[in-house]
Amino acid sequence: MSKHNIRVTINGALHEAQVDSRLLLVHFLRDQLGLTGTHIGCDTTHCGACTVVVDLEPVKSCTMLAVQADGSAIITVEGLERDGQLHPLQEGFWHEHGLQCGFCTPGMLMTAYGLLGRTATPSEPEIRHAISGNLCRCTGYVNIVKSIQYAAARPR
Amino acid sequence: MIPAPFDYHAPASLADAIGLLQLHGDDAKVLSGGQSLLPLLKLRLASAVHLVDIGRIPGLEYLKEEGGYLKIGGRTRESVLERSDLIKTKYPILHDTAIVIADPLVRNRATVGGNLAHADPANDHPATMLALGAEVIATGRNGERTIAINRFFTGLFATALEPGEILTEIRIPIPPPRSGGAYVKLERKVGDFATAAAAAQLTLGANGAIERAGIGLTSAGPTPIKAVDAERFLIGTTPDRETIAEAARLAARAASPSPDRRGSVEYKREMARVLTARALTKAVERARGN
Numbered sequence: 001m002s003k004h005n006i007r008v009t010i011n012g013a014l015h016e017a018q019v020d021s022r023l024l025l026v027h028f029l030r031d032q033l034g035l036t037g038t039h040i041g042c043d044t045t046h047c048g049a050c051t052v053v054v055d056l057e058p059v060k061s062c063t064m065l066a067v068q069a070d071g072s073a074i075i076t077v078e079g080l081e082r083d084g085q086l087h088p089l090q091e092g093f094w095h096e097h098g099l100q101c102g103f104c105t106p107g108m109l110m111t112a113y114g115l116l117g118r119t120a121t122p123s124e125p126e127i128r129h130a131i132s133g134n135l136c137r138c139t140g141y142v143n144i145v146k147s148i149q150y151a152a153a154r155p156r
Numbered sequence: 157m158i159p160a161p162f163d164y165h166a167p168a169s170l171a172d173a174i175g176l177l178q179l180h181g182d183d184a185k186v187l188s189g190g191q192s193l194l195p196l197l198k199l200r201l202a203s204a205v206h207l208v209d210i211g212r213i214p215g216l217e218y219l220k221e222e223g224g225y226l227k228i229g230g231r232t233r234e235s236v237l238e239r240s241d242l243i244k245t246k247y248p249i250l251h252d253t254a255i256v257i258a259d260p261l262v263r264n265r266a267t268v269g270g271n272l273a274h275a276d277p278a279n280d281h282p283a284t285m286l287a288l289g290a291e292v293i294a295t296g297r298n299g300e301r302t303i304a305i306n307r308f309f310t311g312l313f314a315t316a317l318e319p320g321e322i323l324t325e326i327r328i329p330i331p332p333p334r335s336g337g338a339y340v341k342l343e344r345k346v347g348d349f350a351t352a353a354a355a356a357q358l359t360l361g362a363n364g365a366i367e368r369a370g371i372g373l374t375s376a377g378p379t380p381i382k383a384v385d386a387e388r389f390l391i392g393t394t395p396d397r398e399t400i401a402e403a404a405r406l407a408a409r410a411a412s413p414s415p416d417r418r419g420s421v422e423y424k425r426e427m428a429r430v431l432t433a434r435a436l437t438k439a440v441e442r443a444r445g446n
Binding site for chain 1: 157158162163164165187191194195199207209211258261262264346347
């Protein structure tokens with residue numbers, strides 16, 4: 001099995017590491033860097049709990065090799081807060097009760113982050129379309145949509 | 157789940173990638189977006205000794221009209237197709253298709269070339285490309301060759317690509333005026349494979365009769381199905397409820413789906429009929445609007 005030296009910017013900080021070819025991005029983040037905010041849900045590309053933003057696009061980090069991320073800029077849920085201030089999305093999930101058990105939340109947040117980066121004021125159907133690859137087993141979708149609308153209405 | 161060990165290669169040029177594929181033969185697999193291959197490797201339903209990642213090769217992601225064709229780079233991501241105004245306005249059948257493939261997160265990595273080269277009869281692009289009469293460009297050691305889409309799918313997960321060839325481009329003839337197409341999919345939930353789906357692309361003559369008809373079916377057999385009897389029947393007819401119903405009946409007869417948790421053979425064949433009728437109806441509307 002080949003080993004590779006990779007350079008990845010994660011939440012603004014440059015990381016250099018040697019990884020096995022088969023190491024998945026989600027395991028690199030969680031096990032090698034200790035960034036356990038990114039969750040592993042289904043591990044089969046269905047649930048979206050492992051969503052992180054790679055080069056501005058939200059993707060499922062269980063379905064990407066760490067070595068494929070070489071040279072990219074990644075944002076994980078740990079990168080949303082700034083100097084102790086919650087990101088408007090995090091604030092939205094708090095105000096609008098966008099989480100119950102919280103397991104899907106990091107993925108929902110990062111998918112929403114990707115959406116707001118592309119569409120500043122998405123319509124409700126656009127929000128629902130964007131999060132259609134993220135499952136919430138508490139079925140809290142109504143409040144999740146409201147939480148994203150809360151963030152979209154605030155300066156970022 | 158963790159894939160079995162493999163060696164990973166990230167060639168910087170097409171020539172290097174082809175060289176690696178030739179060197180390693182059957183031991184090598186092409187990694188494009190990885191949204192089908194990585195899950196299969198994780199589940200250990202597939203294995204590879206060498207993965208050749210074509211993601212670092214420049215110039216394989218594009219959409220352009222040129223020389224009478226819409227040309228789609230093999231590594232073009234589904235999200236690029238989904239967001240393209242050219243696709244939305246001029247090739248609505250491709251927009252219909254892109255927005256129902258897996259989910260938006262998967263589409264940020266999944267590629268059109270991968271969707272075809274993987275040759276899963278439950279994938280969505282094969283039916284659309286059959287309806288559109290597309291061609292696939294395969295690049296190998298001896299340069300490019302063109303493969304007509306109706307000769308591309310040779311079996312379950314099998315294509316006409318030779319070992320050492322990479323699907324580098326998809327070419328779709330630019331539809332003449334009075335053309336329209338649609339893709340209609342029945343799925344249990346977002347992200348699921350099609351229970352059944354139908355693609356239809358039509359061109360009408362000045363008198364309103366059908367001059368060209370393409371119909372492709374998803375999840376309707378061991379390979380993507382081109383419903384040739386239905387296509388032939390439609391040529392020269394003026395599309396109305398009756399002709400569409402008859403074409404849909406003929407299309408369903410070409411389907412030989414397998415039963416699974418999504419439904420029985422009878423149910424899936426019936427859905428192929430219903431969805432073909434809907435795709436044709438929408439295609440006619442769009443063709444008349446052009």
